[in-house]
Amino acid sequence: MTGRQHLDEEALAELQDVMEDEFDVLIHTYIVDSRDRIASLKAALAAVEADTFARTAHSLKGSSINIGAPRLGELCLEAEEAGKAPDLGEASRLVGAIEHEFATVSGLLERLLVR
Amino acid sequence: MSHHSLRILIADDSDTDRLILQALVKRLGHEVIEATDGLDAVQKFREDNPDIVLLDALMPRMDGMEAARHIKALAGERLVPVIFLTSLSDAEDLARCLEAGGDDFLTKPYSRVIIEAKIKAFDRMRRMHDTLSRQHEQISERNRQLLEEQTVARRVFDNVAHTGCLDSPNIRYHASPLSVFNGDVLFASPRPAGGMLIFLGDFTGHGLPAAIGAMPVAEIFYGMVRKGFSSADVLREINQKLKLILPTGMFCCGAMVEVDFKAGQLRVWNGGLPEAWVIRSDGDLVLLPSRHLPLGILPPEQFESVAETVQVSPGDRLLVMTDGVLEVANEQGALFGLAGVRRCLEQLQPPRHPFDAVMAAVRQFSDKAAETDDLTLVSLDITDQPAVPEVSEQVLPSALAGPTEWRCEYEIRERTLGDFSPLPLLLHICLEVPGLRTRGGEIYTLLSELYNNALEHGILQLPSEWKRSAEGFGRYYSERQARLARVDGHFIRFRLHHTRKPGGGRLRVVCEDSGAGFDFQNHPLASGEAGADSSSRYAGRGLLLLKRLSKNITFRGKGNHVEIVYDWNFSAHQGDGDDRQTTP
Amino acid sequence: MPIQTSLAEDDKTLVIRIEGRFDFSTHQAFRDSYEHAGPRVTNYIVDLSDTTYLDSSALGMLLLLRDHAGGDSARISIENCNSDVRRILSISNFEQLFAIK
Numbered sequence: 001m002t003g004r005q006h007l008d009e010e011a012l013a014e015l016q017d018v019m020e021d022e023f024d025v026l027i028h029t030y031i032v033d034s035r036d037r038i039a040s041l042k043a044a045l046a047a048v049e050a051d052t053f054a055r056t057a058h059s060l061k062g063s064s065i066n067i068g069a070p071r072l073g074e075l076c077l078e079a080e081e082a083g084k085a086p087d088l089g090e091a092s093r094l095v096g097a098i099e100h101e102f103a104t105v106s107g108l109l110e111r112l113l114v115r
Numbered sequence: 116m117s118h119h120s121l122r123i124l125i126a127d128d129s130d131t132d133r134l135i136l137q138a139l140v141k142r143l144g145h146e147v148i149e150a151t152d153g154l155d156a157v158q159k160f161r162e163d164n165p166d167i168v169l170l171d172a173l174m175p176r177m178d179g180m181e182a183a184r185h186i187k188a189l190a191g192e193r194l195v196p197v198i199f200l201t202s203l204s205d206a207e208d209l210a211r212c213l214e215a216g217g218d219d220f221l222t223k224p225y226s227r228v229i230i231e232a233k234i235k236a237f238d239r240m241r242r243m244h245d246t247l248s249r250q251h252e253q254i255s256e257r258n259r260q261l262l263e264e265q266t267v268a269r270r271v272f273d274n275v276a277h278t279g280c281l282d283s284p285n286i287r288y289h290a291s292p293l294s295v296f297n298g299d300v301l302f303a304s305p306r307p308a309g310g311m312l313i314f315l316g317d318f319t320g321h322g323l324p325a326a327i328g329a330m331p332v333a334e335i336f337y338g339m340v341r342k343g344f345s346s347a348d349v350l351r352e353i354n355q356k357l358k359l360i361l362p363t364g365m366f367c368c369g370a371m372v373e374v375d376f377k378a379g380q381l382r383v384w385n386g387g388l389p390e391a392w393v394i395r396s397d398g399d400l401v402l403l404p405s406r407h408l409p410l411g412i413l414p415p416e417q418f419e420s421v422a423e424t425v426q427v428s429p430g431d432r433l434l435v436m437t438d439g440v441l442e443v444a445n446e447q448g449a450l451f452g453l454a455g456v457r458r459c460l461e462q463l464q465p466p467r468h469p470f471d472a473v474m475a476a477v478r479q480f481s482d483k484a485a486e487t488d489d490l491t492l493v494s495l496d497i498t499d500q501p502a503v504p505e506v507s508e509q510v511l512p513s514a515l516a517g518p519t520e521w522r523c524e525y526e527i528r529e530r531t532l533g534d535f536s537p538l539p540l541l542l543h544i545c546l547e548v549p550g551l552r553t554r555g556g557e558i559y560t561l562l563s564e565l566y567n568n569a570l571e572h573g574i575l576q577l578p579s580e581w582k583r584s585a586e587g588f589g590r591y592y593s594e595r596q597a598r599l600a601r602v603d604g605h606f607i608r609f610r611l612h613h614t615r616k617p618g619g620g621r622l623r624v625v626c627e628d629s630g631a632g633f634d635f636q637n638h639p640l641a642s643g644e645a646g647a648d649s650s651s652r653y654a655g656r657g658l659l660l661l662k663r664l665s666k667n668i669t670f671r672g673k674g675n676h677v678e679i680v681y682d683w684n685f686s687a688h689q690g691d692g693d694d695r696q697t698t699p
Numbered sequence: 700m701p702i703q704t705s706l707a708e709d710d711k712t713l714v715i716r717i718e719g720r721f722d723f724s725t726h727q728a729f730r731d732s733y734e735h736a737g738p739r740v741t742n743y744i745v746d747l748s749d750t751t752y753l754d755s756s757a758l759g760m761l762l763l764l765r766d767h768a769g770g771d772s773a774r775i776s777i778e779n780c781n782s783d784v785r786r787i788l789s790i791s792n793f794e795q796l797f798a799i800k
Contacts (some may be wrong), residue, residue, distance in 0.1 A: 011224060018227060026138075030131045041634060062202055063131035066224045077202075084612050319755045363766045364759030368791065387791045408792045412762065438790075 004071035006101070007108050012067030024113055031106050032059060038102060041079070042093050045088065053096050054083030054090060060098075069105045072098070121240060122163065126182065127155035127171035127200060136169065136200070136225060143231050153177025156183045158607075169221065171200045173210055175513040180215035187216040193224040193559055194244035196237035199293045224546045262652050268326045275333045280311060285496040287470045291439075291489050296364060298325035299437050299491040302333060304340040307542070307559035308378055312340045312349065316369040316410070316492060317388060317437040328367060328411075331356050342539040343534060343559045346373040347420035350384055350410070354418045357411030366411040370435050373422065374495065378582065381411055381433060381497075382422040383590075386410055389441050390453065392460060396430030396480065400460055424588065431497045439490025446479050470494035517617045526608040533599035538562055550620050550683050558622070558681070559663050564657050565626040565677060570609045571595065573630025573675050605629045619684035621666075623678070632673025704736070718792040721757040729760050731753040735765060743768055748779035748794040753787050763789060776800055 016023050037060040044053040061076030075098050082091040123145050127133040134557050137147045148163050149154040149220030152174045155590055160168065168186055172179040183197050199220040209220055218319040219233060220390045281288060281303045291297045296317040318325040332353050336663060339349045342437040350371050357367055375382070385391060387409035393401040404425055413419075427433075436456075443451040463469055473492060527537055538559065545551050573579045575598040580589040610625040661668055661679065669678040701710065702725060703716045711714065713736050733743065747753075765773045776798040780788065788799055 014227070015135065018135070018142055022134070022138060026131065026134050029134055033129065033131050037355050055173060059129050059203070062171075062223050065202065066132050066225060067137050068224065319759055362764045364756075366759070366762070368755075389790060405792060406788045408795055412796070 004074055006069065006104050008068035008070055012112070013066065013101055026067075027109050027113055030063060031109065033063060034102060034106070035066075038058055038095070039097055041098070044083075045095060049051045050083050050086035053086075054080050056081055064105075067109075071100075071105070072105050075101055079088065117535055118513065119242075120146065121166040121234070121238060122146045123234070124150060124156065124159055124165035124168045125162070126150040126153070126159075126169065126174065128152050128174045129171070132171070132223070136230075137337055138170075139225055139227055139230055140573075142227070143234065143347065145234070153179060153182035156182045157189070158191060160186050160502040166195065166198045166241060167234060168195060170197060170199055172208060180212060180217075183212075183216045186584065187473050192248060194241050197247045198233065198237070208254040231415050240480050252311075257344050257677065257684070265323060265326075268323055272330055272333070274324050275330050281335060281599060283311075285498050286313075286493065287468075288491070288493040289470075289474060290526065296488055298329075299439070300332065301491055301493055302331045302336045304337055304395065306340060307343045307556045308563050309560075311374045312336075312346055312492065313372040313374065313435070313495065314369060315350075315388065315435050315437065315491060316367045317439075317491070320363050323419055324365070328357060328361050331360065332367070339539070341555070342561070343542050344539050345536070346371050346382060346384065346422065348536075350420045351418055354410045354413065355415045358414060361411045366409040368403075368405075368409040368437075371422070372433065372435065372495070374497075376497070377500065378588075379426055379497075380588070381425045384420065384422040389436060389438050390675060391435040392456070392457075392469070393425055393427065394432045395461070396428070396435065397467070398459075401425055411554070426588075427497045429498050432469055433497070434473065435493050436473075437491045438534065440473070440477060440492055443477050443490070451477060452479050452650075468494070514560060519613060519620055524608065524610045526606055528606040529602055529604065532574065532602050532607065537564070537607075537609065538566055540694070541611065544611065544615070545622060548620065548622075548686065549588060552624065553618070554683060560660065561624065561664055561679060561681065563610075564661050565624065565679070566607065567673070568627055568657060568677075569630065570626035573632070574605045574607070574630040576631065588626065617680065622681040622683070624681070626679075626680045627672075627676045630675050632675040635670035635674040702732050704732045706740075707744070707754055711735070711739060712744060713740045714744045714746055715722045716746040716749065720752045721747070721760075722748050722752065722754045723756040726756065726760060730763065733764055741774060743773070743775040745775065746779055747777060747781075748782055750781070750784055753784045758787075758791055758793065761797065 019026050020043070037056055040056045041060075043055060044050075044056060047051055057079035061073050061080060064070075065073040065112050075094060079091060079094040079098060082088075082094055125133060125136050125138050125147055126149075127136065127141065128151055131151060133151075140147050149160050150159045153170075154172060156168070156174075157177070159165075161305065168183075170179040170182055176183075178197055183199075184364055186195065186197060195568055196218045199209075199211065200218045200223070201208060201220050212220055218237065221230060221233065239378060239550060254610065260368060280286070281301065282302070286303060288301060290299065290301055293330050298320055300314070300316040300318070302314045303311060316329070316330075316332065318328050335352050335356060336349060339431045340351060344352075353367075354367075361367075366387075370388045370391055371384040371388070372391075373382040374380075381393070383391060383403045384407065385403055386407035387405050389405070391403040392688060401424070407419060407422070429442045433678070439495070440456065441450060441452050443455075445451075454467075455476060456473060463472050463575040470492065476625065477490070525537055525541060527535060541645050542559050543561050545562075546555055551558060572579065575595060577598070579597060581591040606629050608625075608627045610623075610627075612623040614621055661677075664681070666682045667680050671678065700719075701718050703718070705714050706712070707714055708736065713733060715729070717729070717731050725773075726746055733763045745754065745761070745764070745771075761775075763775070768775060777793075780799065785799070788794070788797075
């Protein structure tokens with residue numbers, strides 16, 4: 001499948017249905033969690049800790065897939081593989097892409113909360 | 116559709132993922148326990164005992180796979196499904212998860228439908244496993260009960276059967292030490308007038324069904340032999356009893372051996388057991404094969420009690436065995452068989468005892484205890500025996516309970532003379548007197564000598580010297596059969612009278628027969644002179660015995676009327692005879 | 700199938716073949732083979748050509764067959780025994796109850 005979406009509308013709708021009144025808490029948790037993880041990625045990169053980098057990318061990947069952010073998830077997968085290689089150049093490039101994508105995703109998610 | 120509410124442990128270090136999963140699982144109606152890493156997961160498992168565990172593979176402090184190992188170990192016999200939470204891209208990791216003890220995995224993004232289906236499937240599996248475990252426990256318990264019941268049956272049986280005279284010095288035997296009854300029985304009892312009876316039986320089946328058949332046989336055997344019944348009578352009774360109580364298709368292979376030390380004879384009846392062997396002192400072998408159907412098959416009117424007679428002398432030995440001996444198998448599956456027994460006995464070197472030789476040969480053939488223990492082998496050494504061994508009486512008689520003043524008359528005539536021995540009945544009547552109960556051996560001998568003389572010498576007029584050789588014996592018994600068919604008008608009459616005396620009692624026995632009598636006035640023994648002339652009608656030994664056992668003996672009429680007085684005292688064990696020699 | 704039955708041409712004789720071991724495990728199958736044979740069957744042939752082994756429970760089963768077939772008036776013949784089987788039958792003197800060929 002080409003051109004992954006920022007947000008999978010269908011998956012989100014299901015999540016809303018499942019979580020009911022806890023949906024807001026979930027979104028909030030995800031956003032806070034992910035910000036922490038991205039900070040960790042940067043720190044790991046700076047400290048040249050490839051293992052930590054890969055694991056953190058792996059976690060962010062999982063939660064992003066679950067929340068319904070496929071493109072973000074894909075980027076995290078690539079980052080994880082870069083960390084495993086290890087290819088720090090690629091890793092560095094991907095952290096930037098991840099930050100950028102996350103900004104988009106979190107913006108879209110927050111708009112859901114307001115509604 | 117029934118719904119079981121389960122307790123499910125979810126371990127994931129990602130708050131987001133955990134939130135989603137616990138919501139999904141709660142929506143399905145289950146209770147959720149949460150853990151944030153591997154160590155936490157194992158702890159929560161120990162405390163809360165969940166039914167199913169969902170584990171993230173990668174976690175800090177202890178990753179999912181190690182946590183899975185700990186959890187499976189803690190679960191032990193119980194089946195607790197462990198499902199790993201993972202991203203689809205980790206294909207190799209998936210395999211490692213399953214190797215670590217995981218039962219399945221759930222991929223992200225979580226799908227409500229898939230989670231529901233897997234939880235249901237694993238719950239089914241879990242419950243099935245529980246049921247199996249419970250059934251397994253029930254079966255184990257039931258088995259234990261059955262074994263216990265069989266052990267009790269064995270103990271009851273041992274009380275009924277007891278060893279009789281199996282511990283005589285001239286008998287050796289090997290019986291299975293298996294506590295569960297194996298269907299083999301071995302009984303031995305001395306006979307009141309001397310000699311003994313040995314019975315070896317092999318019931319079809321094992322355990323309780325076999326034991327149930329054996330108990331009445333034990334009662335019959337010991338009860339009848341003690342009263343003086345012949346081996347033919349005992350066999351007939353056993354066959355009839357078994358035919359009655361055993362279902363069709365169950366039976367008892369058996370051999371009955373009547374040992375007559377006095378006459379130097381064995382009478383062997385073999386119905387269904389392997390060949391019995393007589394091993395003579397010079398090494399010659401005599402085979403005694405099974406000639407009859409096993410016991411419990413034929414109705415009484417078709418049953419044959421005819422036994423084979425073998426002359427034996429001191430130093431000869433008899434070996435009887437169940438088919439357990441022949442069926443011992445070695446590693447290649449070959450059976451010891453009749454050939455094995457024959458080989459062993461043919462190669463026997465004195466002074467080796469055939470019993471030891473056969474047991475050693477069997478053990479050498481197969482070193483598996485299970486094979487070599489499940490058999491019965493018994494050997495009898497022919498020896499010289501004293502005249503009247505006492506039949507041990509285990510019940511202490513009370514001097515006051517029982518008839519002491521009585522008389523009775525019992526007469527048998529014509530056809531009954533051949534068909535029926537009145538001795539057990541007469542003995543039974545006498546043994547009702549408490550003071551006579553420990554003297555059964557002597558009483559029986561008295562009655563038996565009187566009766567046999569009356570019948571065989573008085574009525575049938577069979578010369579006793581025929582009995583002294585092997586061929587003569589055969590001739591004696593076939594003539595006996597022939598003449599018993601021609602006893603019209605003949606009878607034997609017993610009159611018994613018992614009365615109390617100070618310190619004991621007196622039994623008077625009168626035996627009359629319709630025979631020609633003998634010249635008692637000129638008979639050396641009858642007229643009181645010493646020395647035995649063995650060519651006379653009364654076998655010298657018989658008359659001597661009567662004289663020894665009784666207080667006095669009187670002949671009247673033509674010599675076909677004999678009166679015997681037998682006195683007994685409370686204090687002594689023996690009766691009062693004139694020429695008493697101390698016999699222990 | 701360890702037990703095979705067939706009806707002879709005369710329609711009155713049931714032939715029962717036992718393959719392999721004739722022991723307690725064949726109990727039910729053996730009973731089934733003659734119990735539903737029908738009223739026309741008056742004679743029985745137990746064919747032991749492929750029977751390798753016979754134990755005391757098999758002897759018991761033969762007695763049950765004999766009982767079913769009329770006891771003393773039963774017409775049963777046991778055929779094609781190998782020497783081991785024959786010896787077991789002869790130790791128990793079963794030729795007094797069955798025709799053994």
